[in-house]
Amino acid sequence: MSGKDKRFPLPLSSVVDKSSGRAQPSRQPQPRVATPQTATQNATLNAALNAALSLSRSAPVADAVQTRAASRTAPASPERTARPEPMVSDAVRSAMVARVAKQGVKDAKVLAAMSAVPRHLFVEPGLSGQAYIDASLPIGHHQTISQPYIVARMIEVMRANANGGALDKVLEIGTGCGYQAAVLSLVAKEVYSIERIKPLHELAKSNLRPLRIANIRLQYGDGMLGLPQVAPFDGIILAAAGLEVPQALLDQLSIGGRLVAPVGAQRQVLQLIERVSKFEWTNTTLEDCHFVPLRPGVV
Numbered sequence: 001m002s003g004k005d006k007r008f009p010l011p012l013s014s015v016v017d018k019s020s021g022r023a024q025p026s027r028q029p030q031p032r033v034a035t036p037q038t039a040t041q042n043a044t045l046n047a048a049l050n051a052a053l054s055l056s057r058s059a060p061v062a063d064a065v066q067t068r069a070a071s072r073t074a075p076a077s078p079e080r081t082a083r084p085e086p087m088v089s090d091a092v093r094s095a096m097v098a099r100v101a102k103q104g105v106k107d108a109k110v111l112a113a114m115s116a117v118p119r120h121l122f123v124e125p126g127l128s129g130q131a132y133i134d135a136s137l138p139i140g141h142h143q144t145i146s147q148p149y150i151v152a153r154m155i156e157v158m159r160a161n162a163n164g165g166a167l168d169k170v171l172e173i174g175t176g177c178g179y180q181a182a183v184l185s186l187v188a189k190e191v192y193s194i195e196r197i198k199p200l201h202e203l204a205k206s207n208l209r210p211l212r213i214a215n216i217r218l219q220y221g222d223g224m225l226g227l228p229q230v231a232p233f234d235g236i237i238l239a240a241a242g243l244e245v246p247q248a249l250l251d252q253l254s255i256g257g258r259l260v261a262p263v264g265a266q267r268q269v270l271q272l273i274e275r276v277s278k279f280e281w282t283n284t285t286l287e288d289c290h291f292v293p294l295r296p297g298v299v
């Protein structure tokens with residue numbers, strides 16, 4: 001991107017750093033991390049959730065969020081006719097948010113954002129019935145959509161700044177399917193999100209397009225380099241775990257800015273890094289977590 005000032009909003013991918021389009025040589029050993037959740041674990045959780053929500057008597061969650069086209073072709077039971085798809089998906093989403101709150105997320109703005117974003121639109125249709133369980137789900141290319149609790153928790157931690165939660169620019173590393181970017185768009189003025197896997201960058205674009213969110217800018221590139229041309233950021237969230245947080249990202253935090261990242265390999269912890277001055281950052285370890293690995297370069 002050129003050095004001249006560009007006013008927000010910028011068009012999608014207008015912040016492309018040409019140099020980040022090339023694969024970077026690996027600078028650190030690749031951590032071997034197990035996939036966060038297997039489909040089997042998720043299916044078990046889903047069954048438990050169906051029971052807990054008592055939606056399973058005649059309309060399992062999987063059916064509750066089925067596409068309208070499918071609803072039309074399926075012989076509709078009277079109960080289904082009485083409960084159109086969007087309402088049921090709202091109910092299931094409310095139940096998800098209630099669980100996230102029960103797990104300790106208190107920030108009302110974050111919970112409201114989670115209530116507003118239709119998570120089932122970010123997973124492939126075959127998995128939409130599991131979209132509201134508290135688990136990560138596969139999105140292809142060995143990557144996952146993060147579990148709702150951790151999405152909410154990270155944003156809550158990022159918002160707990162000295163400005164009462166006000167966030168101008170935030171950066172997400174690891175767009176994946178675009179879900180967390182959509183949630184972030186409701187708590188920050190401008191959201192920049194970088195993805196290193198081209199088909200996922202494209203997937204996020206097509207998932208987000210129908211939602212017409214004006215303040216998200218998607219970037220295909222190596223998030224370990226950040227977006228120096230847009231920095232500084234009030235908040236940075238990493239949706240993938242490295243052995244350490246890249247210095248480039250620390251440098252792109254504003255003073256008073258907060259970065260939240262999973263750090264580690266087999267054992268990972270969620271870390272909060274606050275920039276307290278030009279050359280000073282503080283580091284707080286929050287809790288154990290489980291993310292896909294942060295990798296250099298693009299594919």
Ligand code: SAH
Pocket residue numbers: 143144145146147173174175176177178179180181194195196197200221222223224239240292293294295296297
């Ligand atoms: N934010 C997503 C989570 C995606 S999973 C959600 O809403 O659920 C983490 C993503 O990080 C993967 O898509 C992976 O490809 C991406 N990733 C890993 N290393 C990266 C890097 N260096 N730069 C950008 N994205 C990266």
